[in-house]
Amino acid sequence: MFPEIGHFSLILSLFFAFFLAVVPLIGYWAGNRFLLEAARPLTFLMSFWVFLGFMILSFAFLSDDFSVLYVSQNSNSQLPIWYKFSAVWGGHEGSLLLWALILSAWSSAVAFKVRTLPEDTGPVVLAILGVVSTGFLSFLIFTSSPFVRLLPDTPVDGGDLNPLLQDFGLIVHPPMLYMGYVGFSVAFAFAIAALITGNLNASWARWARPWTAFSWAFLTLGITLGSWWAYYELGWGGWWFWDPVENASFMPWLAGTALLHSLAVTEKRGVFKSWTVLLAIFTFSLSLLGTFLVRSGVLTSVHAFASDPTRGIFILALLILLVGGSLLLYAVRAGQVRSNVSFGATGREAWLLLNNILLTVLTLTVLLGTLYPLIFDALGLGKISVGAPYFNSVFTPIALLLMVFMAVGPLSKWHNTKLKVLLVSCLVSLFLAVFVSGVLVYLYEFTVLAWLSLAVVFWVVCLSFTDWFNKVSAGTKGIIPRARQLPRNYYGMLLAHLGMAVTLVGILLVSVNSKESMLRMSPGDKANIAGYEFQFDGLSHVKGPNYIADKGQFIAYKNGHQVAVLHPEKRLFNARQQVMTEAALDAGFTRDLYVSLGEKLEGDAWGVRIYVKSFVRWIWLGGLMMMAGGLLAALDKRYRRKAGV
Amino acid sequence: MRKLLFFIPLAAFSILGVLFFLQLGKDSQYMPSALIGKTVPDFNLVSLLSDEILTQEDLPNGPFLINFWGTWCPACHIEHPYLMALAQSGITLVGIDYKDEKAPAQRWLVEKGNPYQMVLMDEMGRFGIDMGVTGAPETFVVNRSGIIVYRHQGEINEQSWQQLKGYLK
Missing domain, CATH: 2.40.128 (Lipocalin)
Known part of the structure; x- marks a missing residue:
């Protein structure tokens, strides 16, 4: 009885998602306020039914209802109770349901805050989220319902959850990862709403910033947990394998990092407007692409997910509709935007532009490496697999370069920085970095790459503290009051940048000194x-x-x-x-x-x-610092003010 | 002209979409090895027969075949008599007992005969990952100078042997 109710509640949620996708948009074009305002209750209704469906599936797991096919495949009466609960997302159907649940949670969170947005923008944002929900809920219901029954031949016991997944890391890893992945749908929805309404000014960037920072923090945590899990559970002592499934989560992270920075420029200076919109689309598209690659079986991976061609077709269609549709909208609308703010070659805009270019290159590097076997095969050139050597040799130098610039960026001022000031701060740090790392390398006989990486680490640390010190010692108030006045946003940035350095220390030492x-x-x-x-x-x-x-x-x-x-x-x-x-x-x-x-x-x-x-722990310690930095930035007081104030 | 620039992302994505569509439903399992032209990767594995820890130093002088098998693998049962015949005709075989357990593997060799000159246990599948193996059975041809020259996925039978034996020199 309960599983049927669960199935029915998912169907109801699909109805509400569909109305959510359509009604506010009609209201927007018809100028009907009543229809626009329907977005909020529709979001809550949709979320309620998804939540109920999820609860019923969890109940089926906890009560060992093996008449449900999905439960019988992924659970067992002997399974400890917490694994019974986490087994809900141990397979394809349940993880999609978790996807849908988290999407509706994000949508509801936006709906709670919708009154802080302009009257016509908020409902359009919710409608876009409704479009995404409609897509995923129909994928769930039409191809992968978790409530399919095994009647009348109900098995006595279930086939058990894959032992690899019976672990604390795997209880929390997928929800955190999805919180990040799916959270980028909010930035995406803001970007599309800005394209639809034509309000491509700086304000959409300000609304999207805290949401992006939150999702980014969750995704960082998710990836960190995944790496930690692989390290202790797979038994090889490795912590990253450049596997397609890992890359699928890493690409949105890289693009999301670029998005975080470019949103800052768009908000503060009103430049890069159309680029930032494109990045928001790009980031969420990579989340969708990840789902497609993992679920369709077009790429082989060590992560054994059941794949099914009909599911592949469905999710490819979804991908084409969502991504293709938004890129078409972008092509038509973004050309109308003009920015007339200029900036100098040493201004912070230029540094952030550099950040964006490098992060985009890194994302494309990973994308190319992940898709290369596919492209190669499609062109009839044969089959190849791209492994860690490609990624390590291409990714590492660009990433190191990125970190070199990452440390300088915060020291610069908007519009233009006096070159002399910048050079003086940098020279001291450069000297310190080269000297200290040189001594260490001399003592421990590391390689050239290790020396370079260590120098980058010290460079980042020195410059971060230089920047902090410059900021707190400016003015007449004294260091401690000044330090407390600096915004959370700034401390978040500092913490995340230092986190990068800590992670690099871990990566470096674990590879040369183990x-x-x-x-x-x-x-x-x-x-x-x-x-x-x-x-x-x-x-x-x-x-x-x-x-x-x-x-x-x-x-x-x-x-x-x-x-x-x-x-x-x-x-x-x-x-x-x-x-x-x-x-x-x-x-x-x-x-x-x-x-x-x-x-x-x-x-x-x-x-x-x-x-x-x-130093292997440092890899994840750095990840946690980055996550904390993201959260701090998201909680900055500025974002709590109402729009237009 | 400037407006056309904004269509670039859409165009790039369309190409990607077509690519995905073509690729969907194709067998992504088949893959030649990236190791072709290289030597056998370093390993440290326990011998199933003698319990010694062996490394790539202990491999026979080429040419020989490296065959990944397991008692859990149905195609390996089918393949086994053919491997026995190959061994009898003087071909050197190195077996990798892939993701398997020791006792049933030893029983298998006693009951069905042992075509291998040496058998290594790859219980965790770590060596399989180094070799880029996607399943069992899989067979690599190593030539006289110790270079991997061919990879075959699936069972070895009369037909696939005709293809394979050309590389064995």
Whole structure:
């Protein structure tokens, strides 16, 4: 009974989404206020029914209703309760429902705030979000309903959630990622509304800024969590694989970062107007493209998603309608915009333009690398796969260049900066950066690339503090009151930029300074790796809620002192009879100890993989700093004022 | 003229759309290897037969075949008798027991015969990723100088062997 109600509530939500997409637009063209004002209640109604559908699916999971096909494929009666809940988005149908749920949550959030927007803009924004919702809800209902029943042959038990997904990281990773992905639909909707209404002035940029910053912060967190999960769960000790599915989330992030910056220029100076609109479309299109690539099976990936050609056709049609439609609108409307503000070659506009160019190039680099196998095949040139070497060699230099400029940008002033002032601040930092990194490289014998990267790190840190110091020491008020006066927006930027530097430290040191080895160990054996002594104590059998495991005990010593006890496991999951390696980690600020059990050898010996990874935590610490920076910027007081004030 | 510039994104996207449409429903599984012309990537794997840890140093002198298989893979059952015949005719085979468990794999070799000169366990599929394997069975041809010259996806039978054997020198 409940699953049918769930299905019905999704159909109702599709109705409301359709009306939301159509009614306010008719109201806009007919100049009918009543129809325009319908946008708000329609948004809430649509969201309510999506929410109900989601709750019913969650209930089906929690109550082990295996008569529902999707539940029986992705859950099992032995599954711990929190995984039963996260299994809701463990498969294709449920993750689409989560997509729709988050989209409606964003739409409702806009609807709450809609009164702060001009009377005709707000409803049009909601209508655009309605168009997107209509597309996704129909995709969900027509090709991938999660409520399909297995009647009358209901299975006794379910097939279980993929053991790889039975993990805390995977409970929170998809919702955060989708919050980011889908959140860019708000900036997209603002951009399209600006094109429709012709209000392509600076104000749309100001409305879109906090929304973009929020989505960007969530996406940053989502990607960080995904990388962290891959690191400890996949058991190879890697943290980024340039896999198409990862790239699918990384491209919107890069484009979104460009969008954040270009929105700032458009708002403050009224330049780059049509470019910013294009970026907003581009960013959301990349989110859609990611969904298409992941769900249609046109690219192979290590992430095993079930793919289905009919779904592929549907989502391709959706992609073409949404992206093609908005680009057509852009082509027709954006040509009418003219900006007559000029800026000098050293003004902040120029630095941000550079930022945008480099970020766009990076996005296109990743896009090209991801789609290259497809293009190659379509042209009949054969099949190839593009791996990490391409991305590392093309991406790294551009990214380093971007970071060099990233540090200078904040020091510059709008319109024009005195070159002398800029040069003086930079020279000191340049000297410090080259010197300090030079000493480190000399001491630790790093490579040239490592030296360059370290120099960039110190450069960013020095210049960020120089900038902060310049700002707080200006004026007569004294440092502390000035520091408190600086807007949250500014501190957000500072924090995010420093986060980039922290991430770079992590990436660099983990790649040049890690030790890995694969050993054969019997209980009592000891091994020395990177100054740590690992002692294998032995194995025990343990029983988990839905698996049995061999659990090893390793003790790590440094200079004779015990520093960690590690328990790697080999788990055999009951329902799928699938063996999973659960690595044991001892996380530290400057290094991670990582032990995973390989194969059982003869007698009581085991193949054991031991890694000592230096500074690997910094990669994610930087990610968290960037996220916090994004949130700070989004919460800036300026955005709370009403439009037009 | 300036107005036309704004149509560039639309044009670029249209091309991409056509590309996606053509590509949809095609078999994206088939892929020749990026490793062709290169040596076998470094590895550190446990031997299924002797429990020793072996590296690429321990590979036989070429030419030989590297065959990815697993007890879980139905096509490997079909392929197996043909591999036995190849081994008997003097072809050197290196087996990679891919994403598999030890006990059933050993049983398989005892029951069905062992065509391989050496068998390595790739339980996590890590080596498979280094080799760009998308599934089992998959077979790589390594020539006399230790260079990978051909990759075949799917089972080896009389027909595919005719294609493959030209590379084996």
